[in-house]
Amino acid sequence: MAHDSRPLLGVQRIRKVFGGLVAVDNVSFDVHPGVILGLIGPNGAGKTTLFNVITGLYAATSGAAMLEGRPLLGLTQDTIACLGVARTFQNLQIFPSMSVLDNVLTGSHRHGYSGLVPTVLRLPSVRAEERRLRAQAREALEFVGLADRAAVPAASLPPGQQRLVEIARALAGQPRLLLLDEPAAGLTTRETEVLGELIQRIADTGLTTVVIEHDMSLVMEVCATVAVLDQGKLLAVDTPTAIQANPQVIAAYLGEEGQA
Amino acid sequence: MFSERKLELLGFVVAALIVAALPLVTRSNYLLSIGVFIGLYSMVAIGLGLLMGYAGQVSLGHAAFYGLGAYGSAILTLHYGWNAWLAIVVAAFATALVAYLIGMPTLKLHGHYLAMATLGFGIIVRILFNEGGNLTGGPSGLPAIADLNIGSFVFDNDLRIYCLVWPLVLLQVVLSRNLLRSRLGRALRAIHDSEIAARSCAINTGRHKLMVFVLSAIYASVAGSLYAHWVNFVNPHPFGFVFSIELVVMVVVGGGATLWGPVIGAAALTVIDQLLVQLGHVFAPAKDMDVVLFGVIVVLVLLFLPQGLARGLRRKGVARDGA
Ligand SMILES: Nc1ncnc2c1ncn2[C@@H]1O[C@H](COP(=O)(O)OP(=O)(O)O)[C@@H](O)[C@H]1O
Ligand SMILES: [Mg+2]
Numbered sequence: 211m212a213h214d215s216r217p218l219l220g221v222q223r224i225r226k227v228f229g230g231l232v233a234v235d236n237v238s239f240d241v242h243p244g245v246i247l248g249l250i251g252p253n254g255a256g257k258t259t260l261f262n263v264i265t266g267l268y269a270a271t272s273g274a275a276m277l278e279g280r281p282l283l284g285l286t287q288d289t290i291a292c293l294g295v296a297r298t299f300q301n302l303q304i305f306p307s308m309s310v311l312d313n314v315l316t317g318s319h320r321h322g323y324s325g326l327v328p329t330v331l332r333l334p335s336v337r338a339e340e341r342r343l344r345a346q347a348r349e350a351l352e353f354v355g356l357a358d359r360a361a362v363p364a365a366s367l368p369p370g371q372q373r374l375v376e377i378a379r380a381l382a383g384q385p386r387l388l389l390l391d392e393p394a395a396g397l398t399t400r401e402t403e404v405l406g407e408l409i410q411r412i413a414d415t416g417l418t419t420v421v422i423e424h425d426m427s428l429v430m431e432v433c434a435t436v437a438v439l440d441q442g443k444l445l446a447v448d449t450p451t452a453i454q455a456n457p458q459v460i461a462a463y464l465g466e467e468g469q470a
Numbered sequence: 471m472f473s474e475r476k477l478e479l480l481g482f483v484v485a486a487l488i489v490a491a492l493p494l495v496t497r498s499n500y501l502l503s504i505g506v507f508i509g510l511y512s513m514v515a516i517g518l519g520l521l522m523g524y525a526g527q528v529s530l531g532h533a534a535f536y537g538l539g540a541y542g543s544a545i546l547t548l549h550y551g552w553n554a555w556l557a558i559v560v561a562a563f564a565t566a567l568v569a570y571l572i573g574m575p576t577l578k579l580h581g582h583y584l585a586m587a588t589l590g591f592g593i594i595v596r597i598l599f600n601e602g603g604n605l606t607g608g609p610s611g612l613p614a615i616a617d618l619n620i621g622s623f624v625f626d627n628d629l630r631i632y633c634l635v636w637p638l639v640l641l642q643v644v645l646s647r648n649l650l651r652s653r654l655g656r657a658l659r660a661i662h663d664s665e666i667a668a669r670s671c672a673i674n675t676g677r678h679k680l681m682v683f684v685l686s687a688i689y690a691s692v693a694g695s696l697y698a699h700w701v702n703f704v705n706p707h708p709f710g711f712v713f714s715i716e717l718v719v720m721v722v723v724g725g726g727a728t729l730w731g732p733v734i735g736a737a738a739l740t741v742i743d744q745l746l747v748q749l750g751h752v753f754a755p756a757k758d759m760d761v762v763l764f765g766v767i768v769v770l771v772l773l774f775l776p777q778g779l780a781r782g783l784r785r786k787g788v789a790r791d792g793a
Contacts, residue, residue, distance in 0.1 A: 265670065291672035303667035305660050307727075315653070316660045320672035322653040326681055329652045330645040336652060343653060383672065 216279060218243045218418045219264070219387055224273035226259050226442075233259040235442035236273070241387075241420060241435075246413040248433030248450070249422045252462060255439040257422045258300055261389050265297050266290045277387065292320045296385035298376040300392045300422070306365035310356060310375055313364045314347040317379035321346065350382040354408060370401040377408070381417075388412065390421040394428055406431055430454070438462070478647065481730060485643070489636045493629055502628035506700065508733075508740045509635035513693035515720045515732030516642045517686030520649075522718070523726025524658035525679040527577065528585045531592030532717045535687040537599060537709030538565045539694025544612045544704045545605060554618050558695040562688045569687030570680065577679040580665075584683065592714050599706035611705025618699045631700045638696075642689065643729055650729075658682060662727070712761075719764050723771050725778020734780050739764065 217240035226234040234256040241247050249257050262268040264275045266287040275282040282290050291297075296317070305313050322343055324336045351357045354374040359367065364375050373393055380388055393409070394402045406428045412419060413432060423429045429436060430450040438445040438453060440462040446453060453459055492505050514536055521527050542561025546552040552560075572591055576583040599606050606612065618625040618634070625631050649655045660668040661675050668675055698704050716739060724735025746760050771778065 267666065267669075286674075287666075287669035288672050288674045291670050297670050299667065299670075303664050303670070305663035305667065307663050308656070308659055312656055312659070316656045316668070316671050316673075319653060319657055324653065326649075326654060326685065329654050330648050332648040332652075340652065379671065 215242050217241060217276070218245075218278060219420070220274075220276035220279075221260070221264070222274040222276065224260065224263055224275065225271045226256070226263050226268060227271045232442050234263065234270075234439075237439065237442070237444045238273075239437050239444065239447050241418055243418055244416045245435060246409070246419040246421065246433050248429035248436040249420055249439065250424070250426070250429055250436060250453075251439035251445075254441075256442040257439055258391055260439070261297060261391055261420075261422070264290075265295060265389065291383070294320075294383070294386035295389065296380035296383050296387070297389040298373070298380055298391055298393060300395060302369065302372050302376065304364045304372050304375050304379075306363075308364055309360065310362050310364045310367065311344075311347060311351065311360040313375050314350055314378045314382045315343055317350070317382035318343045318346045318384075320383055346384065347378075347382045350378040353381060353411070354378040355404075370397050373397065373405070374408075381412070386418065388417055388419040390419065390423075392422050392424060394423060394425045402428060478729070482640070482643070485730065485733070486640060489640065493632060497629070499628045502632050504740060504744055506628055506632050506635055508737045509632065509639050510693045510697050511717070511720060511736035511740060512639045512733040513635070513642060513696075514686075514690045514717055515724070515736045516639070516646060517682075517689035518717055519721045519724070519726040519728075519732035520646060520658070520682050521679075521686045521726075522721050523728070523731070524650075524655075524662050525682040526662050527679055527683065528582060528718060529588040529683070529686070530585050530711070530714050530718065531588030531590075531595070532686070532690050533709045533711070533713035534588075534592040534595035535565050535569065535690035536694035536697070536713070537595060537704075537706075538568065539691030540698040540704045540709070541599060541606060541612075541694075542691065543695040543698045544615050547616055548612055548614070549605070554616060554699055558692060558699075561695055562691040565691035566684050566688050569684045573680045573683040577683065578676040584679075588714075589711075592711055596706055596710050599709060607705070609706060611703060613703050615698050615702045615704065617702065618696075625699070628700075631696070635696060638692075639733065643733070647729055654678070654681075716764065719768055721778075722768055723779060725775075725780040728778060728780040731778045731780035735778065738779065742767070 219241040221237055221239050223236045223238050224234055225236050237260060251257055259268065263270045264282060266282065266285055270283050277293055277295065305316060322339050324339055328336050348357065351360055354377055356371060356374055356378060359371065364372065367375065377393065394405055397405060402425060409421060409432045421433065433450060435447060436450050436453045437447045438459050445458050445462060446456050448456065493502065514532055518529060518532055521529060539561050542564060543554065543557045546557035546560060547554050572587050573584065576587045600609055602608065625634055657668065657673045657678050660671060660673060661678060665675050720735035720739050721732050723738055724733065725731030742763065743760055746763065
């Protein structure tokens with residue numbers, strides 16, 4: 211697991227305390243460029259909280275997160291997103307009043323520059339920008355296989371496809387780092403298979419990705435590296451096979467859920 | 471079935487025809503002046519609609535921005551002898567600056583701090599108009615504000631002002647449409663739908679809300695300036711809290727998150743208000759019924775057409791098409 215490259219994301223002793231509850235406890239790991247890392251752990255382990263800290267939704271109690279050596283913590287959510295950190299949410303957060311295409315277009319917000327006055331006058335520069343963003347969004351929609359649903363209201367799609375809208379929205383920003391929070395939650399077996407294949411294709415594009423997932427077979431299939439959280443603590447970071455054989459990990463999973 | 475785009479165009483053409491028809495069917499100054507009032511209120515309500523319907527914020531002080539435009543124009547032309555058009559533009563910039571200063575600290579916070587700040591601001595501005603001495607003319611106001619003119623063409627009657635105000639309203643609708651069909655407009659709708667997700671899409675929610683708030687203040691200021699040059703007179707009375715609330719009611723009744731909702735709301739409230747005034751001539755208590763009636767209307771709209779008249783009527787139309 212030796213990497214010569216500088217990590218794209220460095221999580222450094224991040225700690226997050228809610229009142230008396232330590233949700234994330236001194237967690238450190240690196241994600242190297244092009245790597246897809248699976249983040250697993252029982253419910254309440256602190257996985258989502260870690261994403262929320264990295265993306266600026268929560269302020270960390272202590273610790274640091276570095277994107278290509280640049281500190282993220284303390285920046286606002288939108289600034290962190292603007293630097294190229296895209297995410298999806300465990301509880302779906304699509305824009306229900308908007309079409310599928312508009313949802314995805316919103317994801318490319320950071321690639322537009324037009325101000326209010328040119329926009330309301332719809333100057334040629336604004337039209338050109340709009341065409342460019344639309345091309346980007348269509349590409350992302352095609353990538354997730356929703357090109358034919360572009361004009362449909364996003365809220366009218368089944369939950370499985372709404373997940374894909376969220377992923378397309380994240381991809382449309384052409385991020386440097388993608389954080390997926392339980393993308394398979396609530397999906398059917400068939401949908402989960404399609405999702406696994408999609409994540410594989412995302413990995414093939416070389417996009418650095420962290421995916422939180424409960425579905426072990428999915429994680430083992432697509433992730434080169436797996437990090438395990440339990441009660442806020444990092445138990446192990448290793449290859450999928452080594453993780454599956456790790457007694458601490460097995461204990462954590464058997465203790466909490468009785469499954470591996 | 472109409473496409474979204476054709477429906478939009480159709481709506482615009484119908485509105486333009488209605489606007490053009492009024493002066494053709496009547497030369498009554500009373501009716502034309504009601505038309506002008508609806509136009510001026512629409513100008514304010516369109517901006518407020520963007521703020522309420524997309525940025526998800528309420529202003530309880532838009533009458534004050536309208537008043538700043540009116541008094542700004544009056545003061546700059548009367549006391550300083552400025553050209554009226556220049557005064558309108560400068561008053562709008564000054565009002566924008568004031569809105570920026572109110573919005574900047576409040577819109578960064580979550581919650582309805584803007585509503586409270588604008589409420590206080592509206593009260594203060596009203597007091598300033600009242601206590602402004604020679605500058606504002608105190609409670610009796612400033613008379614003899616000049617008419618607007620382009621060369622030798624003077625906007626000195628209701629018909630001419632009508633023909634100035636309504637093209638501006640239609641222009642505002644086009645500008646709003648351009649905004650909403652753009653990256654910035656999507657950002658606003660995103661903020662309205664889910665602030666957390668909007669921020670995860672690199673949208674600075676506070677800045678976008680501020681942008682809309684300032685734009686809405688500019689619209690209100692320009693409308694106020696036109697009002698002052700139309701009636702040639704300002705006093706503090708029309709720019710108080712009640713008018714701020716009426717503006718909010720117009721947006722709620724018409725529907726903020728629609729292109730035409732604020733215009734429809736402005737028309738509905740103005741017409742109802744006038745009907746009550748007329749009724750008041752024969753049945754005195756009717757005159758004071760407006761506040762009660764507006765309250766009842768808001769409750770009914772919120773119960774039965776929560777997205778406002780414009781969207782509610784359209785939904786019914788679409789349902790009929792589908793059947
Ligand atoms: N906003 C919050 N306030 C208080 N406690 C929270 C908050 N968010 C998460 N927690 C707590 O932190 C712990 C970790 O939660 P979470 O990160 O959602 O776990 P996971 O995503 O691994 O299932 C849980 O005990 C949860 O109740
Ligand atoms: Mg979670």
